[in-house]
Amino acid sequence: MGEVLDRFRDRALILKLAKLIKGLAKGLDKIRIMHVCGTHEHTITHYGLRHLMPPNVKLIAGPGCPVCIVPAREVDEAVKLALSGVTVYTYGDMYKVPGSKMSLAQARAKGGKVKVVYGFDDVLRKRVKEDSVFFAVGFETTAPTVASPLYEGRVPEVIKLLTSYRLTVPVLRYVLSLKASPIRGVICPGHVSAITGASAWEYVVKDFKIPAVIAGFEPLDVMIAVTEILKQLREGKARLVNEYSRVVSYEGNLRAKQYLKEVFEVVDGKWRGIGLVPLSKLKLKDEFSTWDARLYFEDKLRDIGEGDDIKPGCKCAEVILGIMEPKDCPMFMRACTPSKPLGPCMVSSEGTCHIWAKYGYLG
Amino acid sequence: MYIRVIAMCLGVPGRIVELKEGFRALVDFGGIRREVDVSLLPGVKVGDYVIIHAGAAISKVSEEDALITLKLWKEIAEVMGYGKRGSSNISSR
Ligand code: SF4
Numbered sequence: 323m324g325e326v327l328d329r330f331r332d333r334a335l336i337l338k339l340a341k342l343i344k345g346l347a348k349g350l351d352k353i354r355i356m357h358v359c360g361t362h363e364h365t366i367t368h369y370g371l372r373h374l375m376p377p378n379v380k381l382i383a384g385p386g387c388p389v390c391i392v393p394a395r396e397v398d399e400a401v402k403l404a405l406s407g408v409t410v411y412t413y414g415d416m417y418k419v420p421g422s423k424m425s426l427a428q429a430r431a432k433g434g435k436v437k438v439v440y441g442f443d444d445v446l447r448k449r450v451k452e453d454s455v456f457f458a459v460g461f462e463t464t465a466p467t468v469a470s471p472l473y474e475g476r477v478p479e480v481i482k483l484l485t486s487y488r489l490t491v492p493v494l495r496y497v498l499s500l501k502a503s504p505i506r507g508v509i510c511p512g513h514v515s516a517i518t519g520a521s522a523w524e525y526v527v528k529d530f531k532i533p534a535v536i537a538g539f540e541p542l543d544v545m546i547a548v549t550e551i552l553k554q555l556r557e558g559k560a561r562l563v564n565e566y567s568r569v570v571s572y573e574g575n576l577r578a579k580q581y582l583k584e585v586f587e588v589v590d591g592k593w594r595g596i597g598l599v600p601l602s603k604l605k606l607k608d609e610f611s612t613w614d615a616r617l618y619f620e621d622k623l624r625d626i627g628e629g630d631d632i633k634p635g636c637k638c639a640e641v642i643l644g645i646m647e648p649k650d651c652p653m654f655m656r657a658c659t660p661s662k663p664l665g666p667c668m669v670s671s672e673g674t675c676h677i678w679a680k681y682g683y684l685g
Numbered sequence: 686m687y688i689r690v691i692a693m694c695l696g697v698p699g700r701i702v703e704l705k706e707g708f709r710a711l712v713d714f715g716g717i718r719r720e721v722d723v724s725l726l727p728g729v730k731v732g733d734y735v736i737i738h739a740g741a742a743i744s745k746v747s748e749e750d751a752l753i754t755l756k757l758w759k760e761i762a763e764v765m766g767y768g769k770r771g772s773s774n775i776s777s778r
Contacts, residue, residue: 326751338762413739441740443709443722460739467741470724476707516736516744546758568750569698569736575744578725 330540331369339545340374346552347376354504355379355551356497356644358386358490359511360672361539367681369541379548382644383674385493386511388460389415390666390673391593391642394629396486397421400457403484403615404434406622410484411445412457414438415670420663422629426457442468450481455615459486462514465604466578469585472610482615487604488591490514491522496599497643498530505644507551509544510536512566519574520564527560538566585610594631594666595639636665641674648675655679698734698746712737 347353357363363383366372372381385391398421404410410426417438418427430436439445445456458468465487471477490511498505510523515536526534533554537547543565550563564570582604591603606614616623632638635653640646648654648667658664660679667673699712699721708724712735722741723729734746 326748326755329755330751335758335762339758342762439740440719441722443720443740447720463743464739466725466743467722467739470708470722470741474708474724513736513738513743542758546761549761565754568747568754569744575725577727578743581725 330538330542332542336369336374336541336545339542339549343374343379343545343549343552344376346549346556347379350378350552350555352504353379353506353552353555354382354644355507355509355548356382356384356494356505357509357511357537358384358494359509359514360387360670360674360677361513362386362509362511362537362544363674363677364672364681365539365541365544367677370682371541371544374545375548379552381509381544381548382505382647383641384497384644385593385596385642386490387642387667387670387672387674388464388488389413389419389670390638391488391595392416392419392459392486392666393592393594394420394422394631395626396484397425398423398626398629399616399623400426400455400484401429401434402622402626403455403619404429404436405432407435408619408622409435409437409450409452409454410457411437411439411454413440413459415672416457416459418663419666419669422627425669442471445481446471446476450478453480453482453618455482455484455619457484457486461488461490461511462517462582465586466517466575466581469581470578472613473581473584477613479612481613482618483606483613484615485586485604485606487586488593488599489588489602489604491518492602493593493596493599494523495525495529496596496602498526498532500643505532506555507533508535509547509551510534512536512538512543512570515564515566515570515574517575517578519579520562520570520572522574524562527562531560533560533563535563536566536570538569593642595642633664638665638667638675641667648678651675699737701729701731701733701735701742704729704731710742712742 418425426436523534533551535547535550537543586604588601589605637651663669667675699714701710702713703711710723712721726742735742736744
């Protein structure tokens with residue numbers, strides 16, 4: 323199998339597809355294709371796929387970084403708890419994301435209790451004995467990893483959950499509904515789709531009449547997605563295509579979806595840099611309020627303000643909405659670098675600015 | 686590699702090498718092994734390839750589908766015309 327998967331990086335085939343894409347794009351006007359996944363951005367930048375695109379085809383990163391879009395206020399909550407002596411467990415990606423005053427990394431430097439884990443299962447294995455918090459961030463893909471043990475009664479009461487889950491399916495709808503949305507095709511996130519199923523994206527085709535392709539994360543996956551989108555645009559027909567059928571089924575992971583339904587309700591939610599997006603956030607249901615950190619630590623969290631989401635001059639909002647590229651931000655690689663990030667998009671290894679900084683942004 | 690391992694999304698599939706107590710399994714990523722939660726994938730077996738996300742297996746990878754996809758792309762690129770044959774096979778259902 324490893325061998326099979328290696329062939330998804332076949333250089334000769336990538337270049338052939340690049341030629342094909344050039345041919346298909348000829349005569350079309352400006353085509354902007356949006357993806358909503360940090361891992362897609364990584365593939366595109368790491369393999370230099372933007373350089374293989376003809377000048378009229380632009381690949382744009384939408385709101386696909388789950389830690390970049392967590393509102394500063396929610397980071398502030400985690401920071402406050404860490405500084406008040408509660409152990410806060412979080413993902414490596416979340417660790418350095420700035421809140422309004424500081425990140426969890428900085429809170430730790432100030433004596434706060436912060437521990438980085440790879441997943442929620444790591445926390446469960448630690449046999450935690452005292453009140454602690456898991457800062458639960460992520461999209462449709464990550465939320466089931468907490469919903470499952472919670473529903474199955476495998477989470478001790480001392481582990482409280484500070485949930486900041488958001489949903490990519492409604493946020494893409496929101497972005498596409500914005501007036502003057504320049505997006506002509508969508509590359510749907512492969513791993514979110516592994517949970518939601520390909521069916522979750524049918525609305526892109528039905529309501530917005532633009533091509534949608536669910537794609538994997540090898541360079542060939544992305545190239546084939548672009549090819550398919552251009553082909554549909556040429557034909558004037560929009561269809562939903564599942565290019566990643568080796569992982570994604572039409573109906574998705576039914577067990578995971580069931581857990582999500584049992585444990586969370588879907589409510590309106592704020593996204594850093596975007597604002598309020600209807601029905602885009604997961605909230606713990608009342609039956610699971612014992613684990614809700616916001617209720618349990620109400621006293622400690624009472625005086626937390628709204629928080630300032632975007633620092634003056636930072637263009638993260640525009641970058642997240644696909645209106646601007648990182649290189650168009652005046653701070654990019656000047657006042658804002660991976661070692662001294664100004665905005666959330668420069669922090670996470672999945673943030674667009676960070677990826678551009680790391681893997682090249684010339685041209 | 687290390688950076689990618691601590692990041693939440695991993696594009697690379699791992700192979701299940703051992704099933705353990707309590708909904709867990711040992712997974713091998715080309716030499717690096719770690720224990721993951723498999724409660725979202727009832728019925729996984731040793732030898733299965735799975736996609737891991739934030740410490741949990743979220744989906745099985747089908748080798749058969751991977752091979753079909755590859756074959757299709759080859760055809761697509763070769764034919765250059767991106768003819769009728771190609772697209773119908775990778776459609777959703
Ligand atoms: S380069 Fe820095 S300041 Fe500019 S948009 Fe990105 S994160 Fe914000």
